Amino acid sequence: MDGFTAAAASGMRARLETLDLLANNLANASAPGFKVDREFYGTYLSADAAESPGNGTGSVMPVIEKQWTDYAQGSLTPTGNSLDVALKGKGFFVAISPSGPLLTRDGSFRLSSGGDLETQDGFKVRGQDGNPIQLDATKPVVITSEGEIRQDGQLAAQLDIVDKKAGTDLSKHGMNYYNFPQDGMAVAGADLQQGSLESSNFEPAESAVRLVTVLRQFEMLQRAVTLSTEMNRQVVEQVARVTS
Amino acid sequence: MIRALASAASGMNAQQLNVDTIANNLANANTNGFKARRTQFADLLYQNLIQPGAAAGSQTIIPSGLQVGLGTRPSSNDIISLQGTFTETDNPLDLAIEGKGFFQIRLPSGETAYTRDGGFQLDATGNIVTADGNPLEPQITVPAQAQSITIAADGTVSYKQSGQAASQVVGQIQLANFANPAGLNSIGGNLFSQTDASGDPTVGVPGGQEGIGSLMQGYVEGSNVNIVNEFVNLIVSQRAYDANSKVVKAADEMYQQVNSITQ
Numbered sequence: 023m024d025g026f027t028a029a030a031a032s033g034m035r036a037r038l039e040t041l042d043l044l045a046n047n048l049a050n051a052s053a054p055g056f057k058v059d060r061e062f063y064g065t066y067l068s069a070d071a072a073e074s075p076g077n078g079t080g081s082v083m084p085v086i087e088k089q090w091t092d093y094a095q096g097s098l099t100p101t102g103n104s105l106d107v108a109l110k111g112k113g114f115f116v117a118i119s120p121s122g123p124l125l126t127r128d129g130s131f132r133l134s135s136g137g138d139l140e141t142q143d144g145f146k147v148r149g150q151d152g153n154p155i156q157l158d159a160t161k162p163v164v165i166t167s168e169g170e171i172r173q174d175g176q177l178a179a180q181l182d183i184v185d186k187k188a189g190t191d192l193s194k195h196g197m198n199y200y201n202f203p204q205d206g207m208a209v210a211g212a213d214l215q216q217g218s219l220e221s222s223n224f225e226p227a228e229s230a231v232r233l234v235t236v237l238r239q240f241e242m243l244q245r246a247v248t249l250s251t252e253m254n255r256q257v258v259e260q261v262a263r264v265t266s
Numbered sequence: 267m268i269r270a271l272a273s274a275a276s277g278m279n280a281q282q283l284n285v286d287t288i289a290n291n292l293a294n295a296n297t298n299g300f301k302a303r304r305t306q307f308a309d310l311l312y313q314n315l316i317q318p319g320a321a322a323g324s325q326t327i328i329p330s331g332l333q334v335g336l337g338t339r340p341s342s343n344d345i346i347s348l349q350g351t352f353t354e355t356d357n358p359l360d361l362a363i364e365g366k367g368f369f370q371i372r373l374p375s376g377e378t379a380y381t382r383d384g385g386f387q388l389d390a391t392g393n394i395v396t397a398d399g400n401p402l403e404p405q406i407t408v409p410a411q412a413q414s415i416t417i418a419a420d421g422t423v424s425y426k427q428s429g430q431a432a433s434q435v436v437g438q439i440q441l442a443n444f445a446n447p448a449g450l451n452s453i454g455g456n457l458f459s460q461t462d463a464s465g466d467p468t469v470g471v472p473g474g475q476e477g478i479g480s481l482m483q484g485y486v487e488g489s490n491v492n493i494v495n496e497f498v499n500l501i502v503s504q505r506a507y508d509a510n511s512k513v514v515k516a517a518d519e520m521y522q523q524v525n526s527i528t529q
Contacts, residue, residue, distance in 0.1 A: 038270070038520065039315070039334065045270035045513045046309070046335030049277030051506045052284060053307040053338055088316065088332050101304065102348035103448055130306055130344075133446045135465030142306065142341050159445030160468045162366075162477045194333055196311040197341070226509055237516050244523040251527070 024254065030246040032083035036063060037240040039086045044232055047224050055096065055109075055127030055198055056222035059089045090191065096127075096223040098215055104163050105131045105139075108218040113183040113210035116148035117141045117199065123148065125184070125207070128198040130219055133159050139171075139179075143197060150180040169212035185210030269313070269334060270517045276337030277510035280307050283340045284503045291491045299383030299456050300489035301345045301447075302496070308341040344448040345458075350382070350490040352482065358415045359386040359394065362487040365479015367441030367472065370403040371396055371457060378403055379457040380442055380450065380467070385486050394423070398455055406437035419480040421472040442467035443478045 040061045047058040063084055098108045107129035109115070114125035124145065131147060134140050139147040139155040146154035150169075157163060161173040169181035184207035186192055192200040284305045294300040316332040352362050361384035363369070368380035381396065389395045392408045408415055412425035421439035444450065449463025460467060473480040 042269040042334045045273035048509050048513055049273045049338040050309045053309055056309055102346055132449055159465050194312045196309055198308040226505055233512055233516050240520050247527050
């Protein structure tokens with residue numbers, strides 16, 4: 023393939039992956055605490071081209087080499103359930119899964135009959151002391167904006183709210199969880215709202231615009247591929263022709 | 267391509283379930299003691315197209331990878347345990363609970379079910395029963411000669427006979443309280459049954475322990491369905507469905523264009 027066709031084809035592939043990300047964002051419009059993924063376009067220079075002295079001349083392919091997660095705040099929806107907690111601002115709850123700790127912004131907790139504070143998947147929620155939070159299942163639960171859990175006016179536990187370290191990114195685990203990064207998390211100041219849930223930060227209007235943009239860019243690139251194949255055909259059929 | 271189509275389909279499926287739940291909530295807007303449900307969603311697994319930390323060139327590594335999600339799934343539809351609105355009926359056997367508790371109802375099978383619907387009646391033998399004829403637990407029997415029935419805020423049921431000044435106490439209604447009422451299982455007929463998620467009930471007299479609630483005679487608790495909220499959710503859900511269907515269309519168009527490259 024010549025450079026023109028390859029670059030356009032690479033751009034088409036990148037737009038397909040953009041559509042994959044967009045489709046997932048749209049599908050999760052109703053998942054509490056979901057944060058949208060956005061594509062990050064880069065250019066690809068083959069390793070040899072990058073190291074050659076005149077590296078500006080090689081074909082440069084647009085590729086999506088990573089996605090970034092937009093951690094913008096989702097809107098808070100009141101639910102009236104005392105075990106629903108929304109995070110305002112930065113931070114994550116820590117859930118203890120059988121395979122280790124996980125992070126989540128989905129604060130739709132429940133209380134097991136044994137008094138464990140759990141996520142929807144039955145993972146225990148971690149307190150600031152590093153242990154699962156244990157409450158008295160028979161008493162009402164009050165959660166302050168600082169993350170203190172009070173029962174009968176007494177401090178029963180403190181929710182562990184952590185934030186990602188500056189410059190690091192989190193990978194998504196699925197089921198509204200993020201993987202706990204190996205280099206640990208930073209302590210975050212908690213700002214909670216009991217009886218509310220954070221909605222997904224997906225914006226329908228923006229997504230509609232992005233959908234159209236992706237579609238039109240794809241169309242342009244498809245024209246470019248068609249154009250270049252047409253040019254190649256003309257080269258083969260006309261330039262090589264000796265007599266008219 | 268297949269990823270975008272599958273993600274959009276999972277989103278459409280999830281919104282369908284959301285609309286089903288909203289439809290049931292709206293259908294029960296006038297059901298006494300009905301508690302609305304809300305559907306919750308979670309994202310599905312992610313496909314790692316590029317592993318974070320993979321080599322981008324001989325000298326550089328990729329600081330964050332490329333993860334593409336594969337859609338959504340409904341994770342639960344739990345009960346919203348907000349208090350419903352109270353309606354005055356003046357019927358002496360209509361009871362509303364002002365608090366978190368549930369009435370205990372004995373089913374024909376001998377099991378105990380729980381309800382917030384306080385529209386009680388008397389059966390032929392004077393037992394206090396639900397509209398379906400299932401008796402309250404513990405059973406309370408009002409004699410046929412009772413002129414007026416009084417149920418106090420603490421659940422004490424008493425009656426007056428004609429010609430007698432003093433009222434006779436026949437029993438006390440007990441309520442059950444759950445640690446996690448959102449985890450109760452709806453079994454129809456306005457009844458709930460306990461599950462591992464809801465925990466075991468704590469039984470007490472009304473007004474006794476904190477949060478269990480006290481009784482109000484002559485009132486029934488309506489549903490806690492907020493029509494405005496449900497309609498807003500319906501619109502949001504419909505638009506989300508719409509948006510997902512647009513993705514299907516976009517994916518289809520892009521696929522068509524790929525096919526039209528070679529003519």
